[in-house]
Amino acid sequence: MIQTLVATLMWALVASLLIFRRKRTDRSITRAAFTIAIAMTLNVDGIYTAVDPLLGGTNIATLIADALLMVGLFFLGRGVMKTGEYRPRLVRAAVSTPVLLVALLAITAAFLFIDRGPTTTQFMNDFGAQPATTAYSIITFVYGGIVIAAMLTLAARRYRHSAGVQRLPAALLTLGSAFGVALCLAVIVMDIAHVTGRLGFLHAVQPAYGPLSLLTFLFLCAGFAAQPAVRRAQHYLRDKRTAALAAQLESLWNRATQVRPGLSQADPLAASTEDPEGHLHRVIVEIRDAMIDPRITFDISAEDRDLLQRA
Template sequence: MTQVLVAGVMWALVVSLLILRRGRADRSITYAAVMIALAMTLNVDPVYEVTDPLLGGTNIVTLIGDALLMIGLYFLGHGVMKAGDYRPRLIRLAVGRPALCVALALVLALFLSINSGATTTTFMHDIGDQLQAFFYSVTVFTYCGVVMAAMHALAISQWTATRGLMRVPAVCLTLGSASGIVLCISVWVMDIAHVTGATSVLEAASAWYGPLTLASFLLLCAGFVAQPLARILRRQSHGVKTDALLAQLEPMWHTATKLRPGLSNQQHSNGLSTDPESQLHRHVVEIRDAMIDPRIDYVINDYQLAILERAEQHLLGAPLAKRNDGTTA
C-alpha cells in the first residue's frame, strides 16, 4: 500500500510541476520527479510482477528502479543546489555527476555478482543474507543518504535566508530530507540485521520503513509544490501592494506634475502604457524631483512623506524578493 501511495504522490508532483513550473529554463526538479515516480511505480508489486518477467525474470527491475531513484535524487539535489547561493565544495561533490557515476557503476557490479534468483517482490527479504546483496543495498542507500544530507544542508540555508511565505517550502524540504536521512539509516540497520541474522532488530527496523518512506516523499513533494505556489502568491501580494501605493501616491503625483511636468506626462500624451511597478517608480521619482526643485514651491506633509517612503521601500524590496523566489527551484 505504501508503494502505491508514494507512486501516486510522485506522479501528482510531476503533473503539478508541469503546470506550475512551465516556461522555466531549469528542469532539474521536473526530471527528478519523473525519474523517482518511475522508480516508485516499478516497485509496486503488480507492476513489478508484470515487467520483470518481460526482462528475463531475474529481478533486473530492482536494479532499474534503484538506478532511477539514484538518478532522480541526483537531479533533485542538483536542482536544490542551483536554487540558492549556498554551494560549498563538499555539497557540490555530493550532488555532482562523478559521485553519481561511481555509485551507479558500483551498484551495477554488485548486482551482477548477486545470485538474484527468480522474480520476487521481496528481493532483499529473500536474498538479503547474501554478502553481495548487503553491499548492494548499502551502496544504493548510502548514495541516497549522502544526497539527502546535502539537500538537508541546502534546505536549512534557504530556511535561514528566507522569511514569511517563502520559508514554507524550505521548511518542508528540511523536514523531508531529514526524514529521508532517517529512512536511509533504517535501511542500513535492516541490511546489517539481515546479514547477521538479528531477526528481532530486522523486524523492529522494518516497521519504520513504510512510514518513513511516505513521510519523506510527502514532505519533499510538498516543498517542491509549495515553491512555485509561494512565488505566485508573493507576486500577487506584491502587485496588490503596488496598486494600493499607486492609488495613495496619485494625488501627490498629480500636484507634483502640474507644478513640474515630467516624463509621465510625455508618455501619457504619446499613448504609451507602463506596468504598475514602472508607474510607481516614475511617480516616486517625479514627486522627489518636485520636492527638491528650487524653482517651484512643492511641500508634502508628514503623512504623505510616510506614504512616499513606504513606496520607496516597496520598490527597493523587489530585487530582494526576486532572489528569495529563486530559492525554491
C-alpha cells in the same frame, strides 16, 4: 500501498512543478521529480509484475528502478545546491557526476552477482540473505543517504537565514531530508541484520520502513511544491500592495504632473504598458521631480510625504 502513495505524491509534485516552474531556466528539480516518479511507479507491485517479465523476468526492473532513483536524487541535490550561494566542498562532492557514476557501476556489478529467481515484489526479503544483495542495497542507500544529508545541510542553513513565510519550504525540506537520512540508515541496518541472520532485529526495525518512506516523500514533495507557490503568493501580494500605493498617490501625482509634466505625458503609451512596480516608480519619480524643481512651487502635506516614503 506505501509504494502507490509515494508514486502518487511524486506525480503530483511533477504536475505542480510543471505548472509553477514552467518559466524557470533551471529544470533540475523538475527532472529530478520526473525521474524519481518513474522509479517509484516501477516499485508499485502491479506495475512491477507487468514490466519485469517484459525484461526477462529476472528482476531487472529492480535495478532500473534503483538506478533511476539514484539519478533522480542526483538531480535533486544539484537543484537544491543551485538555489543558494552556500556550496561547501563536501556537498559539491556528494552531488558530483563522478560519485553518481561510481555508485551506478557499483550497484550494477553487485546486482550481476545476485542469484536472482523469477519476478518477485519482495526482492530484499527473498534475496537479502545473499552478500551480493546486501552490498547492492547498502551501496544504493549509502549514496541516497549522502545526497539527502547534503540536502539536509543546505535546507537547514536556508531555514536559519530565511524569515517569515520563506521559512516554510526550507522547514519542510529539512524535515523531509531528516526523515530521508533516517530511512537510509534503517534500510542499511536491516540489510546487515538480514545477511548476518539476526532476523529478530530485522523484524524489529522493519515496521519503521513504511512510515519513514512515506514521511520522507511527503515532506520533500511538500517542500519543493511550496517553493514556487510561496514565491507566486508573495509576487501576487506585492503587486496588490504596489497597485494600492499607486492608487493612493494618484491624486498627488496628477497635481505634480499638472505643474511639471513628466514622461508620462510625453509618452503615455509607454507608461501604460509598464508593470505595476515600474508604474509606481514612475509616479514616485515624477512627484519628487516636482518637489525639487526650483522653477515651480509644489508643496505636499506631511501625510502625503509619509505615503510617498512608504511607496
